[in-house]
Amino acid sequence: MFVSRNPPVLGRGCLGILTSLMLLASPAILNAAKTPVPPACGKPQQLNRIVGGEDSTDAQWPWVVSIQKNGTHHCAGSLLTSRWVVTAAHCFKGTLNKPFQFSVLLGAWQLGNPGPRSQEVGIAWVHPHPVYSWKEGSRADIAVVRLEHPIRFSERILPICLPDSSVHLSPNTDCWIAGWGSVRDGVPLSYPQTLQKLKVPIINSEICGRLYWRGAGQEAITEDMLCAGYLEGERDACLGDSGGPLMCQVEGTWLLAGIISWGEGCAERNRPGVYTSMIAHRSWVQRIVEGVQLRGHSYGSGPSGLRIRGYRAARGTPAA
Numbered sequence: 001m002f003v004s005r006n007p008p009v010l011g012r013g014c015l016g017i018l019t020s021l022m023l024l025a026s027p028a029i030l031n032a033a034k035t036p037v038p039p040a041c042g043k044p045q046q047l048n049r050i051v052g053g054e055d056s057t058d059a060q061w062p063w064v065v066s067i068q069k070n071g072t073h074h075c076a077g078s079l080l081t082s083r084w085v086v087t088a089a090h091c092f093k094g095t096l097n098k099p100f101q102f103s104v105l106l107g108a109w110q111l112g113n114p115g116p117r118s119q120e121v122g123i124a125w126v127h128p129h130p131v132y133s134w135k136e137g138s139r140a141d142i143a144v145v146r147l148e149h150p151i152r153f154s155e156r157i158l159p160i161c162l163p164d165s166s167v168h169l170s171p172n173t174d175c176w177i178a179g180w181g182s183v184r185d186g187v188p189l190s191y192p193q194t195l196q197k198l199k200v201p202i203i204n205s206e207i208c209g210r211l212y213w214r215g216a217g218q219e220a221i222t223e224d225m226l227c228a229g230y231l232e233g234e235r236d237a238c239l240g241d242s243g244g245p246l247m248c249q250v251e252g253t254w255l256l257a258g259i260i261s262w263g264e265g266c267a268e269r270n271r272p273g274v275y276t277s278m279i280a281h282r283s284w285v286q287r288i289v290e291g292v293q294l295r296g297h298s299y300g301s302g303p304s305g306l307r308i309r310g311y312r313a314a315r316g317t318p319a320a
Helices: 012-034 205-211 278-288
Strands: 064-069 072-079 084-087 102-106 119-128 143-147 167-169 174-179 196-203 225-228 245-250 253-262 273-277 306-308
Touching (some): 064 084, 072 102, 072 253, 167 253, 167 278, 174 253, 205 225, 253 278, 273 278
Antiparallel strands (some): 064 072, 064 102, 072 084, 084 143, 102 119, 119 143, 167 306, 174 196, 174 245, 225 273, 245 253, 253 273
C-alpha cells in the first residue's frame, strides 16, 4: 500500500465535511464498542448438598445460580446468557405473577458467604413452557427467567452450553448435578452452604419407566424426561435442588443435558432422579432466548456412551 509521506492540507470545507461524517459514524462505532462478545459457554475458568454429594470447588460450575425467594434459597438454575436463566417451571407454582418476590444470586459458591464478586439481580418475568400443567411430575417442567438487567461475566459467572441436535445421551453416560438442596429428607445443607456436586450416570429410559410405572396409560416418564442416578439409592438430588443442572462434558465443554425436576423422596432405592430433557426442549428455549450457545461433537462416540455427531455454535418435590 502506498502512503503519502506529506499528505495534503485539508481546507475548511473539507475539514467540515470530514467532521460531519465522523459525527454521523460515531454512534455506530460507539454502539459496536459497547456490545461485548459473550464468553465461550461451558468453559469454567478455574481459580487457583445433594444427598451423598461432596463440596464443589470455587468457580467449578460458574453457570449454577441460586433463585432466591424473599431472600432465601428456593431453587437452582443455569445461566444461558447475560440476561437469561433456565430452571424448573414448578419453582414458580402459585407465584408466576409475583416476580418481585424473587431474585437470582450468581457467582456464589457458598450461599452463607457469597463474597464481593457475586451478583444479585431481580427477575423481570418468568416464561414457563406452555404445556406445563403445574402438577407434580408433569411433562415440560421448564421455564426461562428474564433478569431485570444484564449481568457482568467473570471467572465465577459464565454461561453453560445447550446440546445441539447431534447430541444423544446413552445409558451409563456419566454426568454431574450441582445444587444447594437438602443433604437428606428434612435436613438442609449446613452453613456456609457450599455448593454440592454429584456424579450421576444416565439410566435407560425403559428401565426408569418400569420403576415409576403407574399402570396402563399412566406413564410417569414422558418422552421429554430422562433419568439419572443410582438404583440402590443413597445418592441423589433433593428438595432445594430443583431447577439445577444435569451437566455432561463433551471435549472439555459442559452441556446442559437436563433440569432437576422431580422424584419420589430423596435417594430412595429404585427411585432415581427425573430430569427435564434439554434436548427435547432446546428449540423452545432458542425461540425465546437470544444468544444462547449450542455445542456438539464432530465424530463417532464420546466417552461413557455419549453419542454425538456434528458441531454448531450459535429435583426435588414441587416447591410451594
